[in-house]
Amino acid sequence: MTEALECQLLVIGGGSTGAGVAWDAALRGFQVILADRGDLATGTAGRFHGLLHSGGRYVVRDPAGARECARENVILRRVASAAIEDTGGLFVTTPLDDLDYADRFLAACPAAEVPVEEISPAEALRREPRLTPAVRRAFAVRDGSIDSWKLIWSCARGAEQLGARILPYHPVTAILRDGDRVTGARLHDLRSGDELDVRAECVINAAGAWSGRVAQMAGCEVAVRPGKGVMVAINHRLANCVVNRCHMTGDGDIVVPSHSVSVIGTTDTPVEDPDDIEATAEEVASMMAAGDVLLPGFSRSRALRVWSGARPLLPKTAAAVGDDREVSRSHAVIRHAQRDALGGLISIAGGKLTTFRLMAKDTVDAACAELGVEKSCTTAETPLPGSTGSNYYRLPDHQADFEKGRADNPMICECELVSQADLLEAARVHPKGQIDDLRRVLRVGMGPCQGGFCAFRIAGLLHGHGAYDRTEANATLRAFVQERWKGQRRVLWGQQLRQARLDTWIFQGVLDIEHLPT
Amino acid sequence: MPREVDGMSLLMETEGMGVRPSLDGCIKCTICESACPYAAVTERFPGPKTVGPQEERFRHGPLSADWSVDYCSGCGICSRVCPQDVRIAEINSRARAQLKEQRGIPLRDQLLARPDVMGRLGRPIRPLFNWAMGTPLVRFPVERVIGIHRKAAVPTVAPRTFQQWARRHPRRPAQDRVVYFHGCSTNYFEPRLGRMVVAVLEHQGLAVEIPQQGCCGLPLQSNGNFPAARTYATRLARQLRSAPSEVPVIASSTSCALMLKREAREILGVEDPALVDVSQRTYDIFEYLRDLHEQGRLKTDFVPVELTVAYHAPCQQQNQLIGKPALDVLALVPGLKLVELDRDCCGVGGTYGIKREKYEISMAVGAGLFSDIKHTAPDLVLCDSETCRWHIAKATGFPVIHPLELLHRAYGGH
Numbered sequence: 010m011t012e013a014l015e016c017q018l019l020v021i022g023g024g025s026t027g028a029g030v031a032w033d034a035a036l037r038g039f040q041v042i043l044a045d046r047g048d049l050a051t052g053t054a055g056r057f058h059g060l061l062h063s064g065g066r067y068v069v070r071d072p073a074g075a076r077e078c079a080r081e082n083v084i085l086r087r088v089a090s091a092a093i094e095d096t097g098g099l100f101v102t103t104p105l106d107d108l109d110y111a112d113r114f115l116a117a118c119p120a121a122e123v124p125v126e127e128i129s130p131a132e133a134l135r136r137e138p139r140l141t142p143a144v145r146r147a148f149a150v151r152d153g154s155i156d157s158w159k160l161i162w163s164c165a166r167g168a169e170q171l172g173a174r175i176l177p178y179h180p181v182t183a184i185l186r187d188g189d190r191v192t193g194a195r196l197h198d199l200r201s202g203d204e205l206d207v208r209a210e211c212v213i214n215a216a217g218a219w220s221g222r223v224a225q226m227a228g229c230e231v232a233v234r235p236g237k238g239v240m241v242a243i244n245h246r247l248a249n250c251v252v253n254r255c256h257m258t259g260d261g262d263i264v265v266p267s268h269s270v271s272v273i274g275t276t277d278t279p280v281e282d283p284d285d286i287e288a289t290a291e292e293v294a295s296m297m298a299a300g301d302v303l304l305p306g307f308s309r310s311r312a313l314r315v316w317s318g319a320r321p322l323l324p325k326t327a328a329a330v331g332d333d334r335e336v337s338r339s340h341a342v343i344r345h346a347q348r349d350a351l352g353g354l355i356s357i358a359g360g361k362l363t364t365f366r367l368m369a370k371d372t373v374d375a376a377c378a379e380l381g382v383e384k385s386c387t388t389a390e391t392p393l394p395g396s397t398g399s400n401y402y403r404l405p406d407h408q409a410d411f412e413k414g415r416a417d418n419p420m421i422c423e424c425e426l427v428s429q430a431d432l433l434e435a436a437r438v439h440p441k442g443q444i445d446d447l448r449r450v451l452r453v454g455m456g457p458c459q460g461g462f463c464a465f466r467i468a469g470l471l472h473g474h475g476a477y478d479r480t481e482a483n484a485t486l487r488a489f490v491q492e493r494w495k496g497q498r499r500v501l502w503g504q505q506l507r508q509a510r511l512d513t514w515i516f517q518g519v520l521d522i523e524h525l526p527t
Numbered sequence: 528m529p530r531e532v533d534g535m536s537l538l539m540e541t542e543g544m545g546v547r548p549s550l551d552g553c554i555k556c557t558i559c560e561s562a563c564p565y566a567a568v569t570e571r572f573p574g575p576k577t578v579g580p581q582e583e584r585f586r587h588g589p590l591s592a593d594w595s596v597d598y599c600s601g602c603g604i605c606s607r608v609c610p611q612d613v614r615i616a617e618i619n620s621r622a623r624a625q626l627k628e629q630r631g632i633p634l635r636d637q638l639l640a641r642p643d644v645m646g647r648l649g650r651p652i653r654p655l656f657n658w659a660m661g662t663p664l665v666r667f668p669v670e671r672v673i674g675i676h677r678k679a680a681v682p683t684v685a686p687r688t689f690q691q692w693a694r695r696h697p698r699r700p701a702q703d704r705v706v707y708f709h710g711c712s713t714n715y716f717e718p719r720l721g722r723m724v725v726a727v728l729e730h731q732g733l734a735v736e737i738p739q740q741g742c743c744g745l746p747l748q749s750n751g752n753f754p755a756a757r758t759y760a761t762r763l764a765r766q767l768r769s770a771p772s773e774v775p776v777i778a779s780s781t782s783c784a785l786m787l788k789r790e791a792r793e794i795l796g797v798e799d800p801a802l803v804d805v806s807q808r809t810y811d812i813f814e815y816l817r818d819l820h821e822q823g824r825l826k827t828d829f830v831p832v833e834l835t836v837a838y839h840a841p842c843q844q845q846n847q848l849i850g851k852p853a854l855d856v857l858a859l860v861p862g863l864k865l866v867e868l869d870r871d872c873c874g875v876g877g878t879y880g881i882k883r884e885k886y887e888i889s890m891a892v893g894a895g896l897f898s899d900i901k902h903t904a905p906d907l908v909l910c911d912s913e914t915c916r917w918h919i920a921k922a923t924g925f926p927v928i929h930p931l932e933l934l935h936r937a938y939g940g941h
């Protein structure tokens with residue numbers, strides 16, 4: 010059965026870019042539909058490192074990019090504070106790093122508008138006692154930790170409140186054309202199996218590393234090249250601020266505190282297929298070893314999980330093709346009307362999560378030009394739902410919330426302190442949510458036991474509350490356990506191996522999960 | 528505010544051996560939760576796995592917010608049973624100290640944290656103090672104002688301190704020397720016990736040195752004042768070094784012995800050389816006597832003691848990981864019928880159980896032990912820890928003494 014919907018802007022891709030475009034466009038009064046092939050934030054934006062860039066990482070090699078980050082950093086702290094932890098960051102010169110680079114780094118910051126303060130090695134060690142005692146120079150910057158799930162969902166919810174429709178689990182299977190105009194797209198509703206045509210005045214291709222494929226459906230080219238980056242999460246925070254090596258660039262040279270874990274990253278390897286990015290054992294080993302340079306003992310800490318993301322890299326030439334409007338060096342908005350003589354289609358490619366708002370602004374500006382309307386962007390002044398401009402989240406806040414309701418609220422996920430009430434509320438807001446979808450809202454199953462103790466509770470509880478029937482409960486439980494297993498496979502040594510054994514006994518021994526009735 | 532890691536402790540952390548990194552070992556097996564006697568009786572305490580390795584991941588210096596960790600008594604049972612060597616009780620202890628630092632330590636806890644000060648202040652007004660503490664009319668306002676439960680056992684102050692006695696006690700010259708670490712409770716509340724310890728040790732032919740000594744800092748530590756606790760522990764270690772370095776230090780208070788042996792280093796992170804030295808040669812009195820016996824040097828000229836006694840090994844003693852040496856030694860006494868009370872905790876947890884909001888919890892924890900005692904109906908109950916003795920005596924009405932007192936009697940003393 011084919012249904013039909015209409016809107017002004019159809020946004021393909023529910024990562025940070027697509028959600029940012031939906032929010033920006035909805036604020037400007039457009040009717041928006043946002044579709045993703047999976048849940049929101051399951052592409053690169055949900056598999057990234059978690060850094061709100063201060064700009065420090067780019068000051069020497071890309072001052073323009075650094076300036077963009079620095080400005081967006083200030084804006085996001087204002088409008089997206091609820092998704093940010095104000096951790097601060099350090100750049101440190103270790104014995105392996107060139108001392109001259111530190112001078113160049115410091116000299117380049119002012120021009121890039123990156124606030125920086127040199128502090129003594131002793132002060133750096135006071136702030137972060139586990140930092141290598143061999144630190145030679147240290148610089149404090151305004152790095153932060155940013156939760157992309159919170160960010161993306163608040164963009165989507167904000168857009169929804171302004172009338173937008175959000176369609177997760179709706180992959181685009183075809184771009185609809187009428188001569189030299191794109192008129193919409195055909196979506197496949199994965200949950201019902203139905204086809205759905207969406208007619209739109211303008212289609213925005215915000216499919217990140219997949220945007221080349223979406224463009225292809227319209228017969229055009231967008232030359233993004235996926236670049237694989239690997240990250241490893243460590244069981245508890247080894248540092249409470251972001252720590253970077255002060256050097257040109259390298260693998261595993263930054264550790265970001267993200268909620269209760271420390272995350273090290275990353276690498277950059279060109280890949281053909283953005284869906285084929287599994288981390289190798291060598292990559293994991295190199296991350297663990299690199300961690301020791303910044304935080305001695307890192308490699309002996311318990312690694313929980315490995316994941317990788319596909320960077321939507323934009324070769325320098327791509328932006329220069331045809332009439333592209335080169336907005337910045339790191340991202341590009343492509344009006345296919347100008348480049349390919351195909352109206353009604355705009356692609357946005359490249360960029361970073363930190364600059365998502367700017368990318369969205371540039372994209373919606375282009376859409377306005379395409380549709381011949383003048384509406385100006387207000388995302389720099391309008392706080393996202395839930396953000397007040399100063400309510401940064403802090404690690405123990407969650408603990409404080411939990412503490413309040415502790416007595417009469419059973420704990421469901423022990424590692425991430427998620428209560429039964431939290432779970433039922435999230436299930437109400439995400440009615441068809443799989444356990445993995447709830448994970449991105451609640452962080453269930455993200456801690457040391459990787460779902461070993463919460464997954465079966467969630468399946469059972471939600472089945473009891475009628476959210477899942479028997480078949481659904483068993484299927485989502487199996488899928489979740491499988492998904493968690495995938496992330497752990499590469500770190501099965503020491504404590505995590507012991508954990509995995511215990512989890513296996515629970516799921517295979519006690520629950521016989523592979524033979525649950527369907 | 529950064530966490531406290533420095534010097535040696537930093538090395539321990541990076542080697543994965545420190546208190547906080549030990550949380551990495553937790554596989555959620557829940558063994559500790561099943562063993563914690565406090566979580567079993569109160570909803571206010573979520574249990575060792577939760578407040579230990581789980582909540583620790585969410586703590587961030589002064590921002591930490593899980594007040595319920597204050598309901599951990601520090602009994603250490605969880606750390607002992609954890610198959611993964613997670614230092615749960617130690618994690619909790621540090622977290623409590625951090626919370627107290629944020630919130631300020633209530634007057635009551637400051638008082639309880641300084642038995643030496645209480646003893647010193649109480650002595651000049653001893654009759655008044657002892658009368659007041661035994662009088663419900665006074666205990667009600669004390670509970671209201673200070674927060675010490677009106678029914679909680681509090682000790683009575685002795686007329687003369689143990690130190691005053693020791694200064695006049697003639698030193699017996701002998702080749703083998705020991706240093707006696709008596710602790711505050713013996714000094715102010717139970718000097719009798721100290722005199723018996725000296726008598727028993729001298730009976731073995733030992734020269735007993737009793738240096739001037741202060742508090743070990745344990746009550747400060749368990750009430751969350753780490754900086755002061757470190758100062759006390761270090762000062763005490765220096766005082767106990769009055770004798771040359773091979774001389775054993777003998778303690779009759781189990782909790783104080785544990786403090787010197789392990790906790791000052793493992794929880795407070797004290798790395799003072801004096802403390803490191805003393806911690807390695809500190810012995811529980813019965814541990815030392817058992818060693819003597821194993822070397823064939825313990826005097827066994829016992830008179831029969833025709834009594835039924837029930838023995839409770841306090842948790843601080845079990846945390847020394849030395850078994851139950853009092854049982855081993857008392858088994859040598861003819862006529863004695865020894866009943867081992869196989870319970871983990873009496874519920875008092877040092878000063879925990881005398882606090883207004885925790886008294887009921889403490890009584891519930893001890894309920895099993897108390898009913899065992901009533902069923903056994905012994906002539907005497909034995910227990911190595913002073914606070915436990917007071918608590919058990921008050922809760923059961925049975926006389927409770929240090930096992931050393933019984934040994935003293937078996938040697939013919941009165």
Ligand SMILES: Cc1cc2nc3c(=O)[nH]c(=O)nc-3n(C[C@H](O)[C@H](O)[C@H](O)COP(=O)(O)OP(=O)(O)OC[C@H]3O[C@@H](n4cnc5c(N)ncnc54)[C@H](O)[C@@H]3O)c2cc1C
Nearest residue numbers: 022024025026046052053054057058060181217238362363
């Ligand atoms: C390893 C790594 C670490 C990074 N770390 C940081 C960092 O710390 N800080 C920072 O600022 N940036 C970081 N980045 C960059 C940043 O994550 C990305 O640039 C940004 O998240 C991209 O967001 P996006 O919305 O453009 O793409 P995506 O998040 O990939 O969104 C594209 C969406 O399109 C959907 N899609 C694809 N095909 C279809 C289809 N046919 N139909 C419907 N939907 C479709 C996908 O499911 C996906 O959700 C990192 C990148 C990588 C790879």
Ligand code: SF4
Nearest residue numbers: 553554556557559609
């Ligand atoms: S006993 Fe040890 S491993 Fe088991 S749950 Fe408790 S802390 Fe974790």
Ligand code: SF4
Nearest residue numbers: 563599600602603605
């Ligand atoms: S120290 Fe004792 S009271 Fe505290 S958690 Fe461990 S077992 Fe429970």
Ligand code: SF4
Nearest residue numbers: 710711712743745783
């Ligand atoms: S623990 Fe011992 S030395 Fe320490 S305070 Fe007690 S009685 Fe004093």
